[in-house]
Amino acid sequence: MTRRPQIALLSDGRRLHLQDGPIDLIVEARGETGAVRAAYEAAARRFTGLLDELCAELAELRTAAGERTSLKGVVTRRMHAAVAPYAADGFITPMAAVAGSVAEEILGAMLGASTLDQAYVNNGGDIALHLGRGEHFSVGLMDRPDRAGVMRTMTVKAEDPVRGVATSGRHGRSFSFGIADAVTVLAATASQADAAATIIANAVDLPKHEAIIRKPANELQPDSDLGARLVTRDVGALSHDEVATALESGAECARRLFDRGLIEGAVLRLCGDMLVIGLKDIEEQRSRPLVLENAVA
Template identity: 50%
Template sequence: MRPCARLLPDGQRLHLQHGPSDLIVWAEGERDQAYRAAVKRFETIIAEVVEELPNLRAMLSPLTKRPKGAVARRMHDACLPLSHVGYVTRMAAVAGSIADEVLAAMTRNADITRAYVNNGGDIALHLARGTAFNTSIKAHDGAELGRIEVTDKDRIGGIATSGRHGRSLSLGIADSVTVLATSAAEADVAATLIANAVDLPSHPSVIRRAACDIDENSDLGELPVTVSCGALSAEICDRALALGLNRATDFQAQGRIASAGLFLQGRSVTTGARVLPIQQEIQHVPA
């Protein structure tokens, strides 16, 4: 299947699709030039990633050789600083890296004031001086969980969300974790690892299966991934969220992320400003 590109009915957003990559692109300024650059760059991205796919699916270590392709290098550079945190492959940053690469092509070839490339919820963001960006955080059922408010001064270039309801498999039980970082690739891998840390090992309400039994091509191999999580008490949710928050604050202290919001069954925690949760009244049952 060849890459597909079309303007959406609003005439302002561009839809790019090829295999698992499904991008929504928007820009202010020299939009036509930016979109032409996005289409041209997107045409070869998936083929470039596939060429190095076996190596990109392997567990990452400090001794792992840097790959050749531009997107693969973005994946490597985002994941390597966090490779000490459990099991990590460079696929943890693939969606964000593709979004970053398309946005980079746009900013190189057009004068744009604001732009985003949204790859299934992993967003590369460009804000020129004096501009701002606001968006909502949505649950898997469409309910609004919170808001994100950033300006160019915040130096946020990426927003990513991970969790057990996302497109990828998760080792944890978080409904979702949203991360803001310098790039979409960095936000992508951090969201994945923070979501993995929101967990209740051996809890009877959590059902897991080997990743390869769900998806034979998963880079997680035989690792147990979460397939369902029953209703939990507020106290148990908070305990699981605290584990994820510890990892998020560690990443923040290291300068790997700017902020994060973690969500589980109506409960939420954040590392600070920019991610603003909406308090919801949820009925919890005892664990």
């Protein structure tokens, strides 16, 4: 039997839900009624068969990225381009950018079909954005992705160079080499944000610390692109100084990426502590009511 993706409006009548295997998207567009309808139809068309496109090149997507690639698909080549800046520094595969790249592709299809005031595609917290003139998008930041609640908000404005938001860490859907509860990155595109969040989250770490439990990735998921490399499974009690050391390790990585123009900012969280790199507005949010307008990362 041929697998068919699940495509339906949510109960609010505003947002579109697209689900196929591990890909689970929430899409919202704002604009004239006809434009929104055309955008949703375009999203559904592009979504259909997208997972098959990725699976067709899965073997190479799960191998270490290099400067060049033989990948053919639009999305798979975008995945490779997003991780390529990090390939010379250590092990990374194009899969590190899959969620952001898919979100970016669906948003592109929507914008190719109609003119919208605002739109986003949220792929499990990795978000591709479109903001027309005068528009803004508020993102709620959780202390940990596996727990409810919002601890901070930040706002992306139309004039900002940010059109992608992504979060990575040991509590997310993918494995992490580091111990960060969550690292949220803002970048020019969702694919770039996705790759950078992975890199920074890996850097939040205390190598060889006895309170950190690690397991080979392929023991937890036999087909993991990380193979036998050790990934974090649990973090025991850490002192305040140890938390600060781990966060600073990640922050130094984030600063380098910021200086290289690969990200526009990052928020790093571990054991209730937070470090902010390259962002100004988030600190001001602490004393304001937290209003979640669009999405949670």
